[in-house]
Amino acid sequence: MECTVAFGPLSEADRDAVAALIHRSLVQWYESRLRQGHRFGDQAAPFRIFPDVYEALDPGETITARASATGEILGVCFTHERPTHLAVGIVATAPESAGRGLAKRMLELALAQARRLGRPARLVSSLLNLDSFSLYNRLGFVPGALFQDLQLAVPAAGLPGPAPAGAESVREARPADATALADLEFSLQGIRRDKDLAFFLQPTAGAWRVLMLPGADGAPRGFLVTSTHPSALMIGPGVAADEAAATALLWATLDLLRGKSVVFLLPCAATDVVRAAYTWGARNVELHLAQSTAPVLSARGVVFPTFLPESG
Ligand SMILES: CC(C)(COP(=O)(O)OP(=O)(O)OC[C@H]1O[C@@H](n2cnc3c(N)ncnc32)[C@H](O)[C@@H]1OP(=O)(O)O)[C@@H](O)C(=O)NCCC(=O)NCCS
Structure with a gap:
């Protein structure tokens, strides 16, 4: 054949x-x-x-x-x-x-x-799909972080409960922020995606929203991209220095999506963010696994993977 x-x-x-x-x-x-x-x-x-x-x-x-x-x-x-x-x-x-x-x-x-x-080669694979897990695993991909896919219908009136600390500081990123955001991801995760960030932040691209959380010194503590395209409403990619920053970014992103139903992936290890998502009404719909031919052992922070584009 x-x-x-x-x-x-x-x-x-x-x-x-x-x-x-x-x-x-x-x-x-x-x-x-x-x-x-x-x-x-x-x-x-x-x-x-x-x-x-x-x-x-x-x-x-x-x-x-x-x-x-x-x-x-x-x-x-x-x-x-x-x-x-x-x-x-x-x-x-x-x-x-x-x-x-x-x-x-x-x-x-x-x-x-x-x-x-x-x-190294990197990907994110479904844990419900043993065929794809086996395909990648036999070719030398090594399992890393575990993610849970959560689905949430954001109420038209906004998420229940108070906004988490830091949400008030979240702002839209600008094209001039692209390098600082890429630097942050590199410092936390050991990967660089300047090209993606420049792509998302193009004024003409239209379907992407990029939120960032500046720290006290003005340097970003995290960013979170959303594809708002009607064919693929999906949160990610993004990264945050810690769970508090990740929770603030996720809340602010969901607030943009009032009245919409959306899926996002959270690291199972990011227990505070996961707990916050449950209090907002999120439900687990699938599990995914990061796999790499050479995992970055020093990776830290909170990652939001996505399926569009899967460039991390
Ligand atoms: C997953 C998918 C891409 C596999 O495609 P495929 O063309 O059937 O796969 P291949 O024939 O090339 O190879 C599958 C490999 O996995 C191995 N494999 C499958 N199930 C296995 C298992 N349970 N344990 C061990 N190995 C297994 C096969 O033996 C084969 O390896 P080998 O050739 O060394 O024997 C296909 O099923 C698909 O398109 N699924 C729907 C889309 C999807 O879910 N994609 C993945 C997520 S993005």
Whole structure:
């Protein structure tokens, strides 16, 4: 089978097919294993945001697997080259091509790129999906922090209870803040994503909101990005120096989303932030695991991962 599959980049004309593939693979996998296919809706169109955002952010980096004879896209794997690491985003293969090694071959290409760069590869994988956990684990990814996915319908009147300390100091970040925010993430987590921050803070990008919490000296104690795009309302990425800063940033972000239902990931170890989210009405919907070929052992602070873009 593998000799009939070609691995290469994504063209503009492929984007609808990639959106359809991601949607179809997720619905099929979650429905057949967990009876949860409904989580991904009945339309593929919203999934177009993944190739659109990823090709705008990292043009030419997407890896596809396609049938040589017909050109049909059978698999996709998004990668994000950053100065400190190579991040791997969504990996999906056509349900009828499952188990043929397509995902493994795409990941081997990504790992070869990481080796060429001399940088670790990083990703966040679902703990409900043993197939993807095993795929990454067998290829050398080592489990790290555990995250819980929380869903919250933010009341139209705002979150219950008083605002946490520090929320009053949270402000919108400006393009000029990008380097300070990237420096903060590097100092806490050992990774750099200046490119992402510049992308989110472009005045024309529109769908992103970036909140930051300045400390007493004006230097940021944390930032939190939100995709407000109707296809992908999602909180993250973000990082905070401590749980108090993370709670203030999360509260201020949720306050922007009054009347909306949103999903966000919190480190299970960030118990104060998790407890605050429960008091606001959040419910666990899934568990995720950070995995890396070389975990940063000195990482500290509170991380908010995201699926758009999975560049951390
Ligand atoms: C997860 C997914 C990408 C796997 O794709 P695939 O093309 O079927 O995977 P492959 O055939 O390339 O490889 C799977 C590997 O995992 C291994 N594997 C699967 N389940 C395993 C288990 N329980 N224990 C050990 N290994 C396991 C397989 O043996 C294989 O490794 P091998 O070739 O060394 O034997 C696919 O099921 C999918 O698209 N799912 C829906 C989308 C999704 O959830 N993506 C991941 C999250 S972003």
